[in-house]
Amino acid sequence: MGSIIVINQPKKWNFNIPSVETISPRDYLTNQKYLQEKNYKIFNLSKSYKYQSEGYYVSLLAMARGHQVIPGISTIQNMKSNAVIKVIDHDLDNLIQKSLSREKGDSYTLSIYFGKNLAKKNDKLSLQLFNVIKAPMIRAFFQYDARSKKWHLSSISPIPASEIPEDHRSYLEEFAFEYFTLRNFQSSKTKLSQKPYTLAILINPDDPNPPSDEKAIQRFVKAAHKKNFDVHIITKDDYAKIPQYDALFIRETTSVNHHTYRFAERDNAEGIVVIDDPESIIRCTNKVYLSELLISNNIPTPKTIILHKDNLEEVARTIAYPSILKQPDGAFSLGVIKVKDESEFLIESKSMLEKSDLIIVQEFTPTEFDWRVGIINKKPLYLSKYYMAKNHWQILDHDSKESKNYGDSESIELDKAPPGLLKTALRASNLIGDGLYGVDLKQVGKEFYVIEVNDNPSIDSDTEDFILKEKLYEEIMDVFLNRIREKKI
Template identity: 40%
Template sequence: MTRLVVVVEKASDWSSYYPSVDVMSAMDYLRTPVGGDDERTHVINLCRSYKYLGTGYYVSLLAEARGHKVMPSVRTVNDLRRRSLYGLDIDDLNQKLTHFLPAGGRDTTDFGTLVYFGETAYPALQDLARQVFEMFPCPLLRIEFERDRVWQVSSIKPVGLHTLVDAQEDAFAEELDRFSRKLWRKPRARRQYRYDLAMLVDPQEQMPPSNKKALKAFVAAGRELGIEVDPIGKNDYQRLAEYDGLFIRETTASDNHTYRFAHRAEKEGMVVIDDPSSILRCTNKIYLNDLMVSRKLAVPRTEILYRDDSKGMKEVVARLGFPLVLKIPDGSFSRGVVKVEDEEALAHAASGLFQHSALLLAQEYVYTEFDWRIGVLNRQPIYACKYYMSRGHWQIYNHGAKGTAKSGGFETIALKDAPPAVVKLALKATQPIGDGLYGVDLKQVGNKPVVIEVNDNPSIDAGVEDAYLGEELYLRVMREFLRRMERKRQGDTAD
């Protein structure tokens, strides 16, 4: 079963709270191993200080040595000591702080706020507090701000429980209760499966990479192989350490929580698909185009447009001609893609798309009745589909249709029946990206295929991509997770 242990430096540090068998002193924890083979132990380290080689440091260090999940980890303690503030989204910090500081606050030059398990008393700073907690998972943190001309983060420091005043103690107790119930809300009397796999999903997503029936099929395939597949959401970030692997079934982007989940999972030594490198490489079409060109792989003729460069735009038109296709670098499911027929349409479309990106792709228009999609997993093809253009439209998805986006038909076939040149080019396109799960989109004109893009986190919908293989498609994905998790458990030895 799962056991929660709260470690305090001195018994008096817990005197303001209800007594609990889950609370123990640091010395008791260091002297007496807790937990057994049949239970998972999670430790919340509330020592007064985490200084190097101090008591709090050793609590986290020995917790990790004992196989306990501990907060903060030694890595977090070290990162906090180095004040690693990179990666924080603080562009609008000045506006946020100015908004809620009381009258006369414009004369304030420093300010601080406590963060309890990622929560703060100031709603305007909640997003920032959550970011800080995700970067530095620590029960109690204080973010210090300072202002010269604009506000900036001056420091992020752990805080001792013994320093809190009454109101802060109440807030901490409330968040500790909420956090522990959320984090360990699924106690297991005994593990029934060899491995636990988190599957990140968003039930509210309009165009998810897998529909509900497919998600259930992944769960069933995992259980058949001894893997418990547990759907989680974006608020379950801190639960990642409970699992052996992460499977992302939510549309990825390098600037949202999907990337943070992938990055955290990789840092934890988990098996993860999509891995963060694949997300970065696949979600930017400009990067992908340069990568394909550098590998001398066939792609449609493509040029880069730069904001505020009208001369360059005219030169691109001269080279590509009309019609041409404009794309924002990080669009998905045909979003952010516009076909233009003349200079007026080009100027109008570019003006709108440049609101989202400083660079755009301009690509020659290649007409085909359908696009090929070759699914690739661990450098091997696993499925082949034809995606037909939406009726009366030049793309697979017509986002201008009334109601939800309309898509064209599809045909899923055996890999042996797909053109060998298409499959071969798809495999070459994924080689420089990684060994994860990809969907390669290609067009074929005559006998010549060209790569349109490589998608991480490709669509696997029940009734579409599985139309030929059925249950076997989901088993192939889960077998790959099983292979990688077994390799991790065996110490990353060669297969």
């Protein structure tokens, strides 16, 4: 993929980056060469991004031409969103406090060029902001709150080339050169690797309950190599590297208000194959949404009520006990509480409603185990049983003091599934999409009830892969390979 820097008066700039063109906005907008060729990455450094300016049209038409562009129109708009700024401020709070702890006064402005600031002490904060707001040049404005004694991000804006101070020009050129050469952004995929396609696997090395253990990750890598992928294991700090890859496989716990969602959203926007996609993350990680979706499509579930402050007292009086309370975004059995009576119900539900306006209350359905049907591309992949933890009603007992706080598991051949199990699981997962899902179900007699649909389900060595072995990993890699090829047609 060729890279192009679009900047006013390109002859006045000393970028001199191998394999990177430097052209003017007018040249990009009018030269037929850039209209006909699809395989370009555009870095828009125009003097203005104002509505209907040349800089605005560079980003707009780049999207129409199928070029990857930063900043895109959505990025320019996101910088104007207070909601987006608040999310970034929350996510980067610890880093902001650490980076600005020695600053005086009540305001601070950080100029960021290709992920770097002139002061080396600001490099980490600059890189993280650049990773979140993907624009070549941005200013981040911070305000100090004397009451909380904390710095807060107040706004972010793009820096048009016309506003770059003269004494910053050489730094911009240096940082751009470093960005393109050290990160290989100037090169094509074949220069990154002789293999035809590249796959990134996103993990969190510090996650106590990762979706895949280290051995399983290595089996994914081995399967990808067998399918002729060049594979890179990445973490949240590698957000800037996304354009290098043809596909992203998220193997860490996902959430909407989280970097995993931003990775998925950016890949999806840039036409990169991603599992799981942002829509799947939205649909699966909120139990209120999922409950409404299942009920409205007549998917059998345990009796479920969406709880809010107005119906709290009535539900408390009429529901059967024990019952299960669920916060909308809980994962790995966290945020799920069993209440034994009305008093406990009111205490716990009021606590949950302080964090979310809506929560879930569900009838308690005791079973020896839960079924898990693994599904990818709308086809069953594996079938497992997860048994409850010792002396506990859940698979995972977070309060247990024993070294093993989870129940046993076993995998079963798909053709030995009880009648109706796979059909019910597929009906539920097909409402989400065509990604990789784990459908959890309770069995009562011959009936099956969907508990939830998980995006990014657990695939651990010697558990979910017990039946298929290496073939399980290869089947997932085949899905990536086929989707990449479809996009290339």
